[in-house]
Amino acid sequence: MLRIKSLSVTLGGFAVRDVSLEIQRGEYFIILGPTGAGKTILLETIAGIQAPDTGIILLGNRDITSTEPRLRNIGIVYQDYMLFPHLTVKDNIAFGLNQRKIPIDQQHAIIDEMCTLLEIAHLSGRYPGSLSGGEQQRVALARALVLKPEILLLDEPMSALDGRTRERMRMELSRIRRLTGTTIVQITHHFDDVFTLADRIAIMREGRIVQVGETSEVFLHPIDTFVAEFLGIGNLIKGQSSRSGNIARITTGSGPVFYAASSIYGEVVATLHPEDVILSQEPFTSSARNCLLGVVSEIIPIGSTVRVIIDVGFPLMALLTRESCHDLHLGQGCRVYATFKASAVHVIPVTPQECKKN
Numbered sequence: 001m002l003r004i005k006s007l008s009v010t011l012g013g014f015a016v017r018d019v020s021l022e023i024q025r026g027e028y029f030i031i032l033g034p035t036g037a038g039k040t041i042l043l044e045t046i047a048g049i050q051a052p053d054t055g056i057i058l059l060g061n062r063d064i065t066s067t068e069p070r071l072r073n074i075g076i077v078y079q080d081y082m083l084f085p086h087l088t089v090k091d092n093i094a095f096g097l098n099q100r101k102i103p104i105d106q107q108h109a110i111i112d113e114m115c116t117l118l119e120i121a122h123l124s125g126r127y128p129g130s131l132s133g134g135e136q137q138r139v140a141l142a143r144a145l146v147l148k149p150e151i152l153l154l155d156e157p158m159s160a161l162d163g164r165t166r167e168r169m170r171m172e173l174s175r176i177r178r179l180t181g182t183t184i185v186q187i188t189h190h191f192d193d194v195f196t197l198a199d200r201i202a203i204m205r206e207g208r209i210v211q212v213g214e215t216s217e218v219f220l221h222p223i224d225t226f227v228a229e230f231l232g233i234g235n236l237i238k239g240q241s242s243r244s245g246n247i248a249r250i251t252t253g254s255g256p257v258f259y260a261a262s263s264i265y266g267e268v269v270a271t272l273h274p275e276d277v278i279l280s281q282e283p284f285t286s287s288a289r290n291c292l293l294g295v296v297s298e299i300i301p302i303g304s305t306v307r308v309i310i311d312v313g314f315p316l317m318a319l320l321t322r323e324s325c326h327d328l329h330l331g332q333g334c335r336v337y338a339t340f341k342a343s344a345v346h347v348i349p350v351t352p353q354e355c356k357k358n
Contacts, residue, residue: 004056152182296332
């Protein structure tokens with residue numbers, strides 16, 4: 001287990017402030033946040049590259065806060081891979097083993113095993129400049145994993161890869177974690193990485209951790225409007241929430257009321273995932289409490305899906321397949337009913353700070 005307690009560190013204009021985290025052994029943990037949030041500084045402080053101003057880092061029962069990086073048994077792979085251009089693939093992988101003075105005959109067996117695991121044995125005599133991005137990434141991973149680290153830190157490891165290669169590398173990282181049992185902590189901006197790989201995620205903002213949880217929990221229940229906006233939740237609706245029986249009745253400033261399964265009252269922002277909105281030409285018969293009549297204002301094709309923006313008094317986004325959009329004969333100006341469950345609406349109280357911003 002990796003435990004971080006009240007960690008603060010400043011580097012130039014960037015800072016990490018009072019971060020506390022627990023990452024379980026064997027977990028795949030992903031850290032998300034905008035540029036400048038302090039994600040890389042946090043990773044480098046865990047690795048020992050940066051020294052904290054305050055706080056404690058524990059790996060298992062060991063306090064490694066002041067331990068030299070080479071003695072922490074933590075590997076790190078940066079987004080540019082940082083391979084030595086004058087060394088072959090085999091020599092790049094062997095670099096850490098040489099530093100640890102592992103006998104050459106043992107090195108051969110260890111390197112061969114790692115090259116087989118990452119399917120790069122055929123590249124052993126080549127130089128980094130002759131490799132593709134995906135091949136360089138495999139070599140960088142091999143160089144880190146060959147030392148059998150307790151934790152592997154990945155700083156945007158797939159940012160430079162094309163979509164197809166990135167998809168293959170996600171599968172590769174999942175396979176590596178499964179076969180080696182290595183705890184992995186990754187920084188990424190790609191939400192596909194999160195859904196494919198992460199057991200849990202943390203959201204960072206301005207050097208602080210603002211939310212931690214299982215992937216689905218964070219996406220379904222963002223803690224504040226910053227997290228909801230950062231995660232790209234399609235519908236954020238401002239309104240006033242009041243009690244209506246066992247649920248909340250939300251009144252918007254320019255549109256109809258709708259209902260949420262919430263006990264939060266007052267000034268709020270309601271979030272609703274577009275995929276939870278059902279569109280129909282007639283009122284949809286279901287147990288869903290919310291059914292709003294609107295007019296299609298925009299249709300945006302995105303790959304195999306279509307985003308449909310409906311004016312129901314406020315903009316409401318729905319996500320459909322192309323086939324469903326075609327079957328409904330949707331077009332700009334069409335009348336349509338939007339149906340969604342009260343349980344699909346997540347309610348966030350508006351804080352005094354957010355009121356001031358608005």
